[in-house]
Amino acid sequence: MTEGGSFFRSRGRQDADHVMNDVRLAEAVYHCLLDAMIVMDQEGFVQEFNPRAEEMFGYSRSEALGQELAALIVPEEMREAHRQGLSHYLKSGEGPVLGKRIEIEGVHKDGNRIPIELAISARTFGDEHVFVATLRDLTNEKAKQAELDQVRRYLDNIMEYGPTIFYVVRISSSGDGKVSWISPNLIEILDVDAEGLIRGTIKWQDRVHPADLPDVLERWQACWSEGFNQLEYRIYDQSGQLRWVRESRRVVGADESEIIGSIEDITESRKSERRERVLQMELDHRVKNNLQVILGECEKVVLSGDLDRARIASLATRIRSMAIVHQALADGSWSPIEMSELIKKCEMALIQSERKGTLECKGPAVKITVDAGMTLGAVFNELIHNSMINGALSVQDGLVEVKWWLEGEDESTCLVIEWMERVPSGNICPPEHKGFGFSVLESMIPYELAGEVALDFRSEGLVFNARIPLDQCRRDMGRVRGQIRDGHGRK
Amino acid sequence: MTNPLRILIVEDAFLIGMDLKMSLEQMGYKVLGPVPSPARAMTLLKSDSCDGAILDISLGRETSEPVADYLSEHGVPFFFLTGYGSSSISDPNLKEKPLYHKPMNRESLAEAVRLHIDHNQAA
Numbered sequence: 374m375t376e377g378g379s380f381f382r383s384r385g386r387q388d389a390d391h392v393m394n395d396v397r398l399a400e401a402v403y404h405c406l407l408d409a410m411i412v413m414d415q416e417g418f419v420q421e422f423n424p425r426a427e428e429m430f431g432y433s434r435s436e437a438l439g440q441e442l443a444a445l446i447v448p449e450e451m452r453e454a455h456r457q458g459l460s461h462y463l464k465s466g467e468g469p470v471l472g473k474r475i476e477i478e479g480v481h482k483d484g485n486r487i488p489i490e491l492a493i494s495a496r497t498f499g500d501e502h503v504f505v506a507t508l509r510d511l512t513n514e515k516a517k518q519a520e521l522d523q524v525r526r527y528l529d530n531i532m533e534y535g536p537t538i539f540y541v542v543r544i545s546s547s548g549d550g551k552v553s554w555i556s557p558n559l560i561e562i563l564d565v566d567a568e569g570l571i572r573g574t575i576k577w578q579d580r581v582h583p584a585d586l587p588d589v590l591e592r593w594q595a596c597w598s599e600g601f602n603q604l605e606y607r608i609y610d611q612s613g614q615l616r617w618v619r620e621s622r623r624v625v626g627a628d629e630s631e632i633i634g635s636i637e638d639i640t641e642s643r644k645s646e647r648r649e650r651v652l653q654m655e656l657d658h659r660v661k662n663n664l665q666v667i668l669g670e671c672e673k674v675v676l677s678g679d680l681d682r683a684r685i686a687s688l689a690t691r692i693r694s695m696a697i698v699h700q701a702l703a704d705g706s707w708s709p710i711e712m713s714e715l716i717k718k719c720e721m722a723l724i725q726s727e728r729k730g731t732l733e734c735k736g737p738a739v740k741i742t743v744d745a746g747m748t749l750g751a752v753f754n755e756l757i758h759n760s761m762i763n764g765a766l767s768v769q770d771g772l773v774e775v776k777w778w779l780e781g782e783d784e785s786t787c788l789v790i791e792w793m794e795r796v797p798s799g800n801i802c803p804p805e806h807k808g809f810g811f812s813v814l815e816s817m818i819p820y821e822l823a824g825e826v827a828l829d830f831r832s833e834g835l836v837f838n839a840r841i842p843l844d845q846c847r848r849d850m851g852r853v854r855g856q857i858r859d860g861h862g863r864k
Numbered sequence: 865m866t867n868p869l870r871i872l873i874v875e876d877a878f879l880i881g882m883d884l885k886m887s888l889e890q891m892g893y894k895v896l897g898p899v900p901s902p903a904r905a906m907t908l909l910k911s912d913s914c915d916g917a918i919l920d921i922s923l924g925r926e927t928s929e930p931v932a933d934y935l936s937e938h939g940v941p942f943f944f945l946t947g948y949g950s951s952s953i954s955d956p957n958l959k960e961k962p963l964y965h966k967p968m969n970r971e972s973l974a975e976a977v978r979l980h981i982d983h984n985q986a987a
Contacts, residue, residue: 654948657948658922658948659947661965661966661967662877662947662966664966664967665967666879666880666883668967668968669879669880669883669884669887670883672887672970744924748878816878817878817879821877821878848925
């Protein structure tokens, strides 16, 4: 017989068999209980301590029995309250914690605190009061709860501040989909009020670009049968700005009456995709234009029947010149190039070891966009090439001064370029016939950049002047062409 | 050819424009232009008679679409010669017009002119 039998004896059953039955029953209960069970007498001492209690608190039953419960497992700051509660109950019969489940902390033998769910009931046998406590270790539950709370906080942050909008659409009695929930970050990302959308005062489809709406409505409807789909379209935000969004939808739920979806603002990536597309088309265009020029030159040589070295060398020079300008602009990823940089690159590519005279550049910082850069690059190449054959760069003490500056104001501002060759010996003759190079110098700037040029062949060297509307040097055709296409740039 | 056909060239790249001009002249045609902008093309069209045209589509900030519309209205045959794809034409009526891609050699140029502009030669 165990010591635990002591209080069952007090239940008034006199016959020995009944007593034995009670004892067995009690043993079964206290061994098999999945919860810890502690019995305390009215003095506050431990009368019973089952195996689960041993596991929970680290004391063996024999260590626990006869100890004051308060000192054994009640946290220090709670002990006084515990003792007062007990004495108050004994005096008045009032026990506010009795018969309820409460959450408290207990102290393990090793000093660690354990979150516990505690239920105490009291029983009175004559003058004797007995308290039975069942205790459940909440450590795992607390950890799970803490994990859930953490996930919840993450989710709240994602819904509030994340880059993707989430929503739930439920099918209504009329068969239409209705937004039943949407994450509050909607207002941050697309400047649309989530509350208004759920209440129905704002309709998502009213925000969709009219050109995209028929397709959007069709895809929304199709999702119910497809189960999943994704679409990209334009919407107007509350400030009237047009934005690109990507919406992904999936049907969920056993009765397939709900769609969960996400919406991302893809305006920026759309823009950069478009920039890339435009850049690619521009490059394609330039390459084809260059090929057209080269093809034309080759055919000219072939048709003339004049296949001598000089003719072919001049063709090679043309092609090289195109490659130099291409390289100079490609170095800057096809963004605008500084005037000085453009001249320097042409000079470095062409002059190299055959350098005789000197080329000096002077002018303010002026950025030239790609198309104007192609034209100016071709002209500089022609000037340098010409000067190396028959000008200041063909003699040791020759000097070329290139100066540029801006003239005029606002829209009438012009870029003025002056190319002045100085050959000290002064025996430069104007070219006898106006060849291909001459027509480049004379006509390319007026034709392609609406500028004016003047050529003056002096005996001390060539003076070339150009006057180009600055506007022409700054126009970015690629961007303009991109905009032309944006109207039907949809997927 | 006693009365050579007069062909307008609209092309914003000077070197290509000049090369086309030289090629067409060697084939015996009279060339109007080349001109780099629709405005200058319209000026030429209003002062000179024109039997056909070769149009680059993209002209810097502009396109040759207004010139193409004018030519269509006046029954003047033309074809596009472009470095871009046909997607650079926004007017659906013009998408049906003949379009050639750069680079184009002389033989193809002569063929295109015979096919679309110089019908006497084709016949």
